Amino acid sequence: MKISVIGAGYVGLTTAACLAQIGHDVFCAESDVGKLNKLQADILPIFEPHLGDVVRVARRRGKLTFGQTEEAIEKSQAIFICVGTPPLANGDADLSAIESLARMIAKSARGYRLVVEKSTVPVQTGSKLRRHLRLHNQHESDYDVVSNPEFLREGSAVEDFLHPDRIVVGVESLRAAELMREIYQPIVNNEFPCPMHSKCPTTSGVRFLCTDTNSAELIKHASNSFLAMKISFINMVANLCEVVGADVGRVSEGMGLDPRIGSSFLNAGLGFGGFCFPKDLQAFIRIAEKSGCDFSLLKEVEKINQSRIEYFVEKIRKELWVLRGKKLAVWGLAFKPNTDDMRYAPSIALVESLLKEGANISAYDPQATEKAKEVLPDVTYCGDPYEAARGAHAILIVTEWSEFRDLDWDRLLSVVEQPLVVDGRNMFRPEEFSSRGFRYLSIGRALTPDTPSAPGETRDGTLDSAIQNITA
Ligand SMILES: NC(=O)c1ccc[n+]([C@@H]2O[C@H](COP(=O)([O-])OP(=O)(O)OC[C@H]3O[C@@H](n4cnc5c(N)ncnc54)[C@H](O)[C@@H]3O)[C@@H](O)[C@H]2O)c1
Numbered sequence: 001m002k003i004s005v006i007g008a009g010y011v012g013l014t015t016a017a018c019l020a021q022i023g024h025d026v027f028c029a030e031s032d033v034g035k036l037n038k039l040q041a042d043i044l045p046i047f048e049p050h051l052g053d054v055v056r057v058a059r060r061r062g063k064l065t066f067g068q069t070e071e072a073i074e075k076s077q078a079i080f081i082c083v084g085t086p087p088l089a090n091g092d093a094d095l096s097a098i099e100s101l102a103r104m105i106a107k108s109a110r111g112y113r114l115v116v117e118k119s120t121v122p123v124q125t126g127s128k129l130r131r132h133l134r135l136h137n138q139h140e141s142d143y144d145v146v147s148n149p150e151f152l153r154e155g156s157a158v159e160d161f162l163h164p165d166r167i168v169v170g171v172e173s174l175r176a177a178e179l180m181r182e183i184y185q186p187i188v189n190n191e192f193p194c195p196m197h198s199k200c201p202t203t204s205g206v207r208f209l210c211t212d213t214n215s216a217e218l219i220k221h222a223s224n225s226f227l228a229m230k231i232s233f234i235n236m237v238a239n240l241c242e243v244v245g246a247d248v249g250r251v252s253e254g255m256g257l258d259p260r261i262g263s264s265f266l267n268a269g270l271g272f273g274g275f276c277f278p279k280d281l282q283a284f285i286r287i288a289e290k291s292g293c294d295f296s297l298l299k300e301v302e303k304i305n306q307s308r309i310e311y312f313v314e315k316i317r318k319e320l321w322v323l324r325g326k327k328l329a330v331w332g333l334a335f336k337p338n339t340d341d342m343r344y345a346p347s348i349a350l351v352e353s354l355l356k357e358g359a360n361i362s363a364y365d366p367q368a369t370e371k372a373k374e375v376l377p378d379v380t381y382c383g384d385p386y387e388a389a390r391g392a393h394a395i396l397i398v399t400e401w402s403e404f405r406d407l408d409w410d411r412l413l414s415v416v417e418q419p420l421v422v423d424g425r426n427m428f429r430p431e432e433f434s435s436r437g438f439r440y441l442s443i444g445r446a447l448t449p450d451t452p453s454a455p456g457e458t459r460d461g462t463l464d465s466a467i468q469n470i471t472a
Pocket residue numbers: 006007008009010011012029030031032035069082083084085097101118119120121150151152153154275276
């Protein structure tokens with residue numbers, strides 16, 4: 001099918017490249033001239049694993065073209081809207097990019113168009129889009145508007161798009177349902193050359209869920225808000241663990257073994273960030289408010305998340321007493337590993353708070369440095385974790401990049417001013433540090449070898465190792 005994708009950001013570029021990978025002819029439009037120039041010169045404007053290869057192959061096969069939005073609208077039967085929906089000051093989703101695109105479509109399209117909302121939008125946006133397209137229709141075109149929320153995660157976007165657990169489409173006509181099924185058929189049947197695995201399972205296990213537009217739109221906001229709630233929940237459990245002498249890693253492991261709960265999104269830490277959870281949670285709160293529903297549960301989720309930074313800073317203060325003049329090494333800036341995305345990254349609020357107290361920050365991130373420089377100019381950026389740690393009074397682990405697992409701790413010990421690691425992502429087990437010469441603090445784990453769980457009571461690493469051996 002001839003498909004256009006509007007917006008070549010994290011979602012749009014992945015969507016365009018993957019739709020080309022499964023056999024469609026894709027025209028991807030981008031309004032940011034700098035990004036478009038890069039794409040046309042075969043330079044990827046973002047870091048996303050595997051995406052460069054998929055784009056390159058699609059371009060070589062002539063299945064993927066980049067250009068202007070008007071041309072994209074004219075050339076395709078299906079238009080995937082992948083523009084940004086950032087938060088307004090009051091928490092509402094800013095739909096101005098979608099609204100102006102709707103006017104462009106109504107102005108430029110001739111004949112039938114399947115208009116697919118892939119951007120995350122508030123419930124009832126589809127019906128507004130339908131009305132708007134009718135209102136501005138200049139060439140008596142015919143439209144179906146479909147909601148097709150995207151669930152990919154940055155860092156594994158290509159994998160998630162090509163091997164999703166579900167594809168949700170919200171439609172108001174049989175024609176739209178059939179076209180959406182046709183578009184996704186190769187993924188549902190697992191019949192496409194997979195760029196990542198030499199051998200994929202023969203059945204995909206993908207559920208193609210066809211529903212109404214309002215429900216599809218709600219599925220996206222409800223899903224992200226629910227996941228955010230899981231994170232805030234385990235973060236409160238972590239706070240409790242620190243007070244009562246328990247280990248949040250063990251608590252979440254025990255909880256996650258229950259299939260009704262599941263283990264994902266039960267990692268305690270600095271809280272969630274990124275372009276989805278914070279804004280989608282806010283937007284969902286606003287949707288509920290405007291609909292007269294008291295969803296105060298979600299306000300608590302947000303409040304807990306916002307308090308994580310101060311909780312972490314207080315941990316550092318307790319160790320270093322005064323932060324003014326101290327050098328702090330920040331490892332990881334991106335909102336999560338395997339991306340360069342800095343939007344609403346917890347590192348921003350953390351670094352700003354530490355700078356405000358007079359600390360000096362040296363930071364290292366494997367991919368996000370260039371984007372971080374735009375939002376955090378008063379930081380010394382380093383080329384590796386050792387350089388960042390040189391002369392530091394503490395190493396702060398903010399994003400759990402896997403390369404931090406394989407470092408030379410003797411070398412680190414020789415370069416730091418004070419051997420202290422404060423791990424905001426619980427990357428390590430406390431006992432791993434008993435022989436490294438560093439004091440190690442993490443989140444929600446009071447049972448470290450040097451932290452008694454009650455006065456007079458000590459618990460050493462040997463007991464923990466022995467217990468591990470009898471845990472099947
Ligand atoms: N990033 C994620 O992990 C993720 C996951 C699922 C859903 N979403 C949702 O998908 C949407 C896009 O997110 P993103 O992270 O890709 O945003 P993004 O900011 O990376 O990309 C949006 C792109 O659209 C371009 N654009 C805006 N108006 C345009 C127009 N008229 N014509 C052509 N290009 C235009 C922008 O220049 C930008 O490059 C959002 O609604 C987001 O909530 C994001």
